[in-house]
Amino acid sequence: MGSTSDKAAGLADQAAGNVKQAVGKAIGNERLQVEGAVQEAKGKVQKAVGDMKAVAKDVTDTAAAAINKKL
Structure with missing residues (x-):
């Protein structure tokens, strides 16, 4: 499942x-x-x-963008 569906x-x-x-x-039903x-x-x-999945994706995307920018 993706972050949005979760x-x-x-x-x-x-x-x-x-x-x-x-x-x-x-109705007084404890169960x-x-x-x-x-x-x-x-x-x-x-x-x-x-x-947490959304945060992890954001961190990964930011890291990938930084790496690609340096290349």
Whole structure:
């Protein structure tokens, strides 16, 4: 997955997790609340992976540009 797709999937998991938690809380279902918290955490990690991929790409592109400029 690329950085953009990781970020998008992460945000989607965070949103779905928040909804699950809210619904679980509203109906008194602890299992749904826990599932929502886990899904939200998974989304945060996935978004962070996407952010790190973007940073790594930027660093690589900057280094490559500097090397090519010197050639």
